[in-house]
Amino acid sequence: MQIYLPIAEVSVNAFLLLGLGGLVGVLSGMFGVGGGFLMTPLLFFIGIPPAVAVATEANQIVASSFSGVLAHLRRKTVDLRMGTVLLIGGLIGAALGVLLFNYLKSQGQVDLLVKLCYVVFLGVVGGMMFVESLRAIRQTRRGAAPKRKKHGWVHGLPFKMRFRTSGLYISVIPPLLVGVSVGILAAIMGVGGGFIMVPAMIYLLGMPTKVVVGTSLFQIIFVTAFTTMLHATTNYTVDIALAVLLLVGGVIGAQIGTTIGTRMKAEQLRILLAGMVLVVCGKLAFDLLVQPAELYSLGASGGH
Amino acid sequence: MLLRFAALLILVAFPLRAEEVVLGLSSDKVAITATFEGSDILIFGAVKRESPIPETPLDVVISVSGPSQPVQVRRKERQFGIWVNTDMVDLDAAPSFYAVATTGPLDKVLSSTEDLRHRVSIPRAIRSVGAASMVEDVESFTDALIRIKRDQGAYQMREGAVVFDEQTLFRTAIALPANLTEGVYSTRIFLTREGRVVSQFETVIDVRKVGLERWLFTLSREQPMLYGLMSLAIAIAAGWGASAAFQVMRRG
Numbered sequence: 217m218q219i220y221l222p223i224a225e226v227s228v229n230a231f232l233l234l235g236l237g238g239l240v241g242v243l244s245g246m247f248g249v250g251g252g253f254l255m256t257p258l259l260f261f262i263g264i265p266p267a268v269a270v271a272t273e274a275n276q277i278v279a280s281s282f283s284g285v286l287a288h289l290r291r292k293t294v295d296l297r298m299g300t301v302l303l304i305g306g307l308i309g310a311a312l313g314v315l316l317f318n319y320l321k322s323q324g325q326v327d328l329l330v331k332l333c334y335v336v337f338l339g340v341v342g343g344m345m346f347v348e349s350l351r352a353i354r355q356t357r358r359g360a361a362p363k364r365k366k367h368g369w370v371h372g373l374p375f376k377m378r379f380r381t382s383g384l385y386i387s388v389i390p391p392l393l394v395g396v397s398v399g400i401l402a403a404i405m406g407v408g409g410g411f412i413m414v415p416a417m418i419y420l421l422g423m424p425t426k427v428v429v430g431t432s433l434f435q436i437i438f439v440t441a442f443t444t445m446l447h448a449t450t451n452y453t454v455d456i457a458l459a460v461l462l463l464v465g466g467v468i469g470a471q472i473g474t475t476i477g478t479r480m481k482a483e484q485l486r487i488l489l490a491g492m493v494l495v496v497c498g499k500l501a502f503d504l505l506v507q508p509a510e511l512y513s514l515g516a517s518g519g520h
Numbered sequence: 521m522l523l524r525f526a527a528l529l530i531l532v533a534f535p536l537r538a539e540e541v542v543l544g545l546s547s548d549k550v551a552i553t554a555t556f557e558g559s560d561i562l563i564f565g566a567v568k569r570e571s572p573i574p575e576t577p578l579d580v581v582i583s584v585s586g587p588s589q590p591v592q593v594r595r596k597e598r599q600f601g602i603w604v605n606t607d608m609v610d611l612d613a614a615p616s617f618y619a620v621a622t623t624g625p626l627d628k629v630l631s632s633t634e635d636l637r638h639r640v641s642i643p644r645a646i647r648s649v650g651a652a653s654m655v656e657d658v659e660s661f662t663d664a665l666i667r668i669k670r671d672q673g674a675y676q677m678r679e680g681a682v683v684f685d686e687q688t689l690f691r692t693a694i695a696l697p698a699n700l701t702e703g704v705y706s707t708r709i710f711l712t713r714e715g716r717v718v719s720q721f722e723t724v725i726d727v728r729k730v731g732l733e734r735w736l737f738t739l740s741r742e743q744p745m746l747y748g749l750m751s752l753a754i755a756i757a758a759g760w761g762a763s764a765a766f767q768v769m770r771r772g
Contacts, residue, residue: 217555218555218556218557218698219554219555220552220553220554220555220556220698220733222729222732222733222734222736222737222740223736223737223740225699225700225701225702226698226699227556227557227558227698227699263672263699275751275752275755276755278752278755278756278759279754279755279756279758279759280759281759282755282756282759282760282763283758283759283760283762283763284759286759286760286763287763287766290767331602331604332602441752441755444748444751444752444755445745445748445749445752447748448740448744448745448747448748448751449744449745449748452740452741452744454740454747454748454751456736456740456747456750456751456754457554457736459751459754459755460754460758463754463755463758463759464758467758467759467761467762467763468762470759470762471762471763471766503603504602504603504604505601505602505603506603507598507603508596508603510664510668511595511596511597511664512593512594512595512596512661512664512665512667512668513593513594513596513605513668514591514592514593514594514665514668514669515591515592515593515594
C-alpha cells in the first residue's frame, strides 16, 4: 500500500515502514539505543530526503524509547536519578558540541574529521566491549566468582550521591562528565548517543547492565523530544505521516525487545551490543574506503 | 493603395500566425491525496489553419516542467585513501520534474538556436549562471543532476512519443510519478518546421495537495510549534498505548 508523505513529498510503501520501525524498536528495547544510526541510512535508501529522515526519526525514537522505558519501569530497571544527572550533563554537552561543530565547520573538512572520528571511536568501543564480554562469558563457564567492584580514585571525589537502583554511591562528577562528553559527541555526529552512552555507563560508571538499558532510554526520550521540536520549528522537516508509520512498528518492537533483553544474561547482551557496534563501524569504514557507484549527490541549496 | 498595403501586411504577417495550436488536457488539476500513486496526463490538440497544409511537414514538441528550485550537487573524491565530499556546485534553478515529448529526434525537430531561445531540452531547462566560478567542470555536475533525476523518473526525454495524425491532430501522455512536488507545472507546445518554431502555446497544470495532506503541510509551516508538540503527543501516546496493550496481553 503506497502512502504519499506530505512533508517528504515522496510516495512509499506503508508496510515497509512498519517493518523498519519494528526492527529498530526491538534493538531499542533490547540495548537502550535510539537506533538512529540504523534508521537514517535505511530511510535514505528508500528515497526519503536526508533532512526529513533525520528529523522524523527523532520523533519516532521518542515513541519507541517511551514505550521501552514504561516496560523497564515495570521491572524497576530505570535509575531515574542517574538518568536525570546524565541528562543535565548531556544538554550542556550538546550546546558545547554545536559550538565546536560550527568552529570545525569554519575550518573546513569537518565531514572527513567527523567520519574518521566516528569509525575510530566505534571501533575502539566495540572492540573493547567485545573482548571484555567474551572474557566474562568464559569466566562464568569456568564457574569463577565475579570480581568485586574495585574502589578507585573515582570514589574519592566529593559531592557523593546515592543511586539506589544502580546500587552505587559515587560522586555526581563522573556521571555529569559522561553526560557532557556524550552530548558533545552526539551533537557533532548528529546521533542520539545511546551507542556511546550505554558502554560509558557500564564501564566508566560501573552500572549494572540491566539498569543501563532503561536509564539510557529514559534520557534518550528527552534528547530526541528536544531534537524533534528543534527540527519542526526551524527546518519544518518533521513528517508526521512518516513518523506515525514508523512509530507504530517501533513501539511494538520496543516491547518485544525489552522482553528479549530481560531474558538474556548481562554478558550476552553486552556481546551482542558490541557486535552491533562493530558492524556499524565496519559499514561506515566500508563506505569510506570503497568507491561509491554514484560519485555525485543532490542536496537542497542553502541548508547545511 | 491603402488596401493593397494592408494586403501586403497580412501576407508578411501571415506565415507567423498561419498555424495555431488548439489544446486540450485530460485534466488541468492534479490532486495529491494520501494514497496518490502518480498520474497520467493526456495532452492532445489540433493545428488550426486557414490555408492548405504546406509541403514541408510540421513537428510538435511538448514540454512539461515542474516548479524550479536551487539545487546543490556534491562530488565525492578520494582523499587520504577515503571517499569524502569535496567539490560542490550550486545550480540556480532546476525543475523538480521535466518531461519533453516530440514527434521525432529532438535535434531534427528543433534547431539548437531555437532550443537555446525557448529552453526546451533538459540541459537547457537547468539554469546554472553563477556556477561556473566555483569549479572548472560545471558540466559534469549538471550531467550528474540529469542522470540522477532521470533514474528517478523525474526527468523524461521521450523522442517520438507524440502521435501526429494528418499533420493536424496530435496527442501524447505524460506520466507524472508518485514522488511529485506540488506547484504549477507549465506545459508548452511548440509547432516547428525544419527546426524553427512557427507557433507556440502555453498553459499550466496545477498540482496540489488536498485533504489531510494539505492540512498537515499547512500546519507544519504556519504553526510549527503546535505541529512539533502534536508529533510528540502522538509519539508519547503511541508509546504508552503499546506498553499498556502488552501488559493486558501478558495478564490475559
